[in-house]
Amino acid sequence: MTVMTPIAARRPRAESGRDARLLARAGFDGNTAGLAPGYVQGNLAILPREQAADFLRFCTLNPKPCPVIGVSEPGDPRIPMLGEDLDIRTDLPRYRVWRDGELVDEPADITALWREDLVAFVLGCSFSFEEALLAAGVPLRHIACGCNVAMWRTTIACAPAGPFAGPMVVSMRPFRAADAIRAIQITSRFPAVHGAPVHLGDPRLIGIEDLARPHYGDALPVEPDEIPVFWACGVTPQAAIAASRVPFAITHAPGSMLVTDLLNAQLAAF
């Protein structure tokens, strides 16, 4: 008799943000979704000091897609506000290295690339508000299906700052009306992780032509009694960095996030 090993059994366990970072440091190379439940996960962007000020200004001007939850000192790979022992060079499972806007490498460690002029930015991610939605009994179809959320570039322009500019990227989650209203209430409490939606209803009003063809992630059906709800997405700053063609940048690889010591519940604004 053959017994299939459930996927969950093959995944490592992490009870805390620190557990998850130690796993990454020890070579864990998977998706961080579901690791260390309750802990805030973040998008990563590392830029040389020369572009870092413009990038921070870009985030400040576009807080919904780019909510900054941590910044390092230039040259310092630690971000103590997000984790006592955190080392940004080793604590994510996988990174992306960008040169002149081109993706050139996807290493599991960036120690060899670290420089005295690099500044690390950590931006809030929708995992936090999705946990709050599920805790409130609001269903999320992409999670029920084991898919990635569907994302699109929109006609909503980000406010530009230096070389950083471009369209807002949004993620879409379909809901029945009562759940859409609850989802707006719940995500409004979490401005540090994209906050309230930026749009709902007719996707063409923000330049999305076809809900069946996302620009990133997986297509999901929207049922006749559902309404699509759109949130600003952390892909926005990554796309702006790529489009800027800055000489050098490092980001997280998709799904390979920084897991912090912050609790999602600590981010609730009210």
Added chain:
Amino acid sequence: MTVMTPIAARRPRAESGRDARLLARAGFDGNTAGLAPGYVQGNLAILPREQAADFLRFCTLNPKPCPVIGVSEPGDPRIPMLGEDLDIRTDLPRYRVWRDGELVDEPADITALWREDLVAFVLGCSFSFEEALLAAGVPLRHIACGCNVAMWRTTIACAPAGPFAGPMVVSMRPFRAADAIRAIQITSRFPAVHGAPVHLGDPRLIGIEDLARPHYGDALPVEPDEIPVFWACGVTPQAAIAASRVPFAITHAPGSMLVTDLLNAQLAAF
């Protein structure tokens, strides 16, 4: 040369809830909308003690259409929690008297009808959240047009209590998506005056066949880039009282509300 007198100049002024009640007591017979800006206005329902307990249970079970903000002692026409000198028999411009579910009179004073067994209920009204929406720069078309809000009976059933039952009545306000999201956030702060919407988007999902033909109030266009948003409405308890065919009840006449000493800002939950 003829100068038209603006309508506003013909309306009496009321700086406070007490001013508005004194106007009604002195014979003012108009709509209370716009009187005493900043002060909470309420829907009125008066029932004999024999039905009052069921009615209060109906309100408790259906808090979105029937948010209770004040109750009198049986036989006592005062409600000090809503106004020191308030006399519910004289302080509304006009009342409706119901016998066996039929509207039998619309007097300006109910002193002659008062009885030792009557209990007065005051329910929150959408004027309060509309003031908060306008203060936040969220446009309200029916107010810009000088119309009544459009209302419909829906297929959402109220939870019944004794003789009181029936459909939830909703009011509709059209918004562009970003304003709809803001409107949900803002009205969520005001559970005592209907709170967050109960529906948005496709009206057929709650049994509304034609947005151009409201059951109460005035039809308003919904533009192609707008989404209709539906709130539970204070007409719900009035309709339930009429449908119950209770032997005797008194309500406010449409638009002729009780103006209280409470400030709208005091009702904000957060």
